[in-house]
Each structure stands twice: as structure tokens, then as C-alpha cells.
Amino acid sequence: MNAPISSATPKPLARIRHDVQGMHAYAVQDSRGLIKLDAMENPHRLSPALQAELGARLGQVAVNRYPGERIDALKTALWGHAQPPADWSLMLGNGSDELISLLALACDLPGASILAPLPGFVMYAMSAQLQGLAFHGVPLTADFELDEAAMLAAIARHRPAIVYLAYPNNPTGTLWDEGAIARIIAAQGAAGGLVVMDEAYQPFAARSWIENVRAAPAQHRHVLILRTLSKYGLAGVRIGYLLGEATLMAELDKVRPPYNVSVLNAECALFALGHSDVFAAQAQDIRAQRALLFEALARLPGVHAFPSQANMILLRVPDANKAFEGMRARGVLVKNVSKMHALLAQCLRLTVGTADENAQMLAALQAAL
Template identity: 70%
Template structure:
């Protein structure tokens, strides 16, 4: 019989915040042994010749030194790649998640509020709450469009420090109406707040906000290399007017992006044509997958400008478990928000993965 642990050896939770103890951490599904189509990853790896070339470059790095000027090289390369406007600057993050946290820290004035449409990316709310900010979610319409009147009313009422607009949105995968977005941007600017346009899925979208960015002094544009094809290196970047980005950069931890991340990102940008070809292939697969889904009875889909598709089935839990039993892992988002009742989110994979996913879905309905 095992003796009880002494009092001194038991974990003490008394100094952990009550709200932290009551919350759920970000859940990552165990994907071992499955066709992994739950996390919007690029399904294509580097060609073998590029793998060898990248390996040699990473092996030559001075890992005994803190990151140096390579970060500046990467910022310049990203600015050119994204066609960043004159007078703008960018800050690097350990994925977009860290940038969202840095924004919450930088804007943490007494009574500050973060506002975003819901359902949306969960980290907008989580980062705000962990920093002690109020989060206000404004429901989308039943067809996952922006509720313009509700958004404008919330901005007038809450006077948020930050409004997040994902373009396209996660998990709904759609691009919202540009005229509505612009009216929300203007309203937020008129009351002195910031707007963050989150373009995580830009490689798969028909439009970008980059050409409108220079019109505003209160709008930041956030992107990531995760959907570009480098989810494993965790690198995001935030662009905006130089003076505004300089303030956000002050709360960034020193050396937050490793030399390995920087070198991988620079290598990818040097071979951007490879990743652009992969994105084009994913967009083509998305259209074929949409056609296949359209032939399944009882399945409703919505337009997608991302590398994911949202669909509604008669019973999301049953279908999700059935697909797992057939070796295919997708995301059950049906409990995230009431608007997502019985919805699943599918990542667009390779032609073979998509065929297996469609077969598993049809067998599980």
C-alpha cells in the first residue's frame, strides 16, 4: 500500500489565480496513427534536395550565441515579401499567438476591452482574459457574416482598445464584406482604438487587406508562416505604422525568435515559389473537396477562402467519432459556439488524404 505524500510534497495551488484554475487549456488532439486533418497544416513537406540544403544551413548556425542580426534580415525579407507600405515596420512573434499576447500586454489600460466577432480564433479571448482585459464577443449572423449593426453598437458602447477581424475567419473559413469591414475600421478609429486584421490564411484567400493598410494609422496586419507551410517553426509577424509597432515591440521578450526559426523562415522566403505552388495545389484540392462534399446528402458547407472547410452534419459527435474509427482526424467545433451546432471543420489535405476523408465522412454520417 502506497503511503500518502507528505504535506510538503503535495502541489500547492493556492497562489494560482482562480480564473486560471477554472479554465481549460488549449487542447491539441493526439494525431498519432491518423490522417491528420484537424489543424489547418500544409500537408506538403520540403522536397528532399531542399531538406538537405536547409539542414546544412541549420547545422552551420552558432547555436551557442543569442540570436543577432538575422532577425533584422528576416524582418526586411518579410516586409518585401508582404509588400509592406513605406513608413511601416513589423515585429516578429513566436507564432501569431505570442503577438496576440503582446498586444494584450501593450494595451492593458484600466478597464480595457478586446472585441471580436464570434465564433472566431480562441486566442483573442484567452489572451485578453489572461492579461485581465475584458473580452466582448459579437455573434456573427446565421450564415457567419459580420453583424454590422451589432459590431458598430458594441464599438460605441464598449470603446474597445482592440478589435480583431480575421480575414478569412477561423473556424468559418470565409472572407467578410469589405465595405462592412471598412465601416467597422472607421468606427474603431474614430473612438481611438486599434484594429488588428488577422490574415493567417492569406496564402489561400482571394483578397488581402495589405493594399488598404496605408490608409489608416490605427490598423495592424498580422500574418503567420504556419499556413505558408512552416507550422513547426512558430513564426508570426505584425505590420503597422512604425511608431505604433515600436510601442508594441517594447513588451516583446528579448530573443523571442530563435536563430533556427529565423533561418528556416529566410530559407522558405528564398524558395517562396515552392510554397506558392503548394498553396495553389491546396486551393485546387479545396475546390475538388467542396464538390465531393456537395454530393453527400445531409451535409451543408459554406464558402471557403482558407485551407479548411466548415460543414454541418446531422450529428457532429457521431460523425466525428465515426471518422476517427476510420482513421481520419478532423476538428469537432460543434461545442465552441451555439452558431456552430453540429459543425465539423476539415483541413484540406493531399488528394489521397481528401479521398480518404470523404470516404470516412460518408461512412460515418
């Protein structure tokens, strides 16, 4: 007979870290039956002809083998796509989220910390907490620009292992001042730390920091460029990549799990890069739709839309909860970010969709206000 379980018997949950039990999991909203404008996805699907072509390619993949030479082919294709300095190298991740986690793992020295402006991407802080690193958030200004003085002071005080700078930022869409970023990069380099320029929204921005790297590679030996193909149009494929000086990348690559990128995902990415003209046209359409949305939002009383260089728009409304629920009741799902940070009070974040989706979103917003 099995021994009875007494109240004194340890519970399995006791083996899970208390801080993890106290955390909130990353929330994904239920979008069934709704126009999905909450997660900054590219709204364009492949044409039937391209779907058939991709299906045929995936059908030929040797799924009985671990990923091999196609991973190397993808790294070569992404290298040509990004065009970093000649002495840089590239590391693949299962989305950029995995790479953010691996960076925290690699830099987990006693007393190490991670620093980033707030509001920003939640995974910077979450990866730090999960790895046992301290996280220091530096508030942006009221108009969501970098507080350069506060950033420099925080670097001097905390000497963080990593400073994250999203370029453009999520959830604000801001493309911060180049001079301020350059001075922050220099200060972090003088302190012996890394800077990660997170360019998840690069396809929609007016510029990329890789241009500054090419112009002055010696000043960027401690800088990493983080990108993803999610916003490119492959959110479901989960391909992220990290670029940096080869010696530094060789050390970071040691914490990457073997075969961390599926060969099916790699083949999808190679297919997309081989049809870069299609995805470039999609990005151009999204940028054009973004401009039209700003014009329309400016005509709505009580609505303030903040400048954006991403495929999202942050706007402040009189009552974010009422507007969010009213839009959802009318079949449109956006992101209510009003509780994420004090600076985001009464703010919603809208993904730029197709022309038809945007029209329905605007009608729902106007009715919900």
C-alpha cells in the first residue's frame, strides 16, 4: 500500500523558486473572432502562389535529421541582409526572446545587472529576474524621449553588464536621438559593459544603428545589434539573430542550446529572404498606412497619437479601459498598456494593419470614445 500523504509532506511547488511563483507570465490576449491589432504583427499573408511554393519547399526538408547546413545557409543570408562590419559574426535564436534570455545567462556574474529605459520591452526585466540579475529601469521623459542625464547617472552608479536600447522603442514607437544614444554607448563602453541595440522594428524605421556601426566600428566593439524576422512578416516562424564583434560573439554562442532553430523555421526564413521584394512592399504599405492613421487619429477629439517609427501607434485617450473594452465589443483587439507604467496612463497601443483593418479599427475607436 502507498503511504498516506500527510500535511507535513513537502509539496512539489516548494521546489519552484518563490520569486518565479510571484511573477506574472507573459500575457497573450485571446483574439478569436477579432481583428487582431494588439501584437505588432505584419498583417499581410502570402499570396496563394507563394504559399504553394513554400509548402513544396517545406515538404522536401529532411525533418528526420537535426538542423545542419540550412542553418549555415540562413546565417549567410541574414549576414548579407544586415551587412555588418567584416569582423562581426551572427548568432541565431528561437526568436529574439531567446537571445535576450541567453544574454542574461552569459552575463550572470555576481552583482551583475541589466539596465533599460522604461516603459520598454518587458522581456529585458523578465530575463534579468529569471536569471537572478538586478534590473534597473530608467524612466523616459514625458514625451517618451531618452532621459540622457538619468541614463548616464544610472550607468555610472550601477555599472550594468547590459544596457538595452530599443531602436525604435516598444511600446512607444520612438526612434531616439542619435547623439544621446552615442553618448550612452560611449559611457557604457567606458564602464566595460555591453549595449544591445534592439532593432525588432527596423523594417518600418527611417534608419538603423547598423549604419553608425559601419561608420565607426572601433567605437562599437561592445555593441550588439539584435533583430528578428517577426516584424518582417514571420512572427509565427520564430527567428531572431544577434550581430556583434566575432570574438565577443564566440563567447556568447557557448550558452546557445544546440539545434535551437528548427530546420523548418530556417527554411521559411530562407524562403522569405529569397522573396525580399515581396516583404519590402509589405513594409512600405505598412509605413503608408501608418501615415494615414496619424492623419485620421489627429481628427478624433480627445485623442493624442505619439510619433512612431514602428508598425504601431501609441495614443492617449480620455479613458483607456472604456475605449479598449468598447473596441473589443466592436470586434477589434488592441493593447491596453495604461497599467504598464505611470508614463503610459490612459494609453492604448495600436498595430498598423491593412487598409480595411485600419478603417474598422478607427470606426470602433471613434464609437468607443
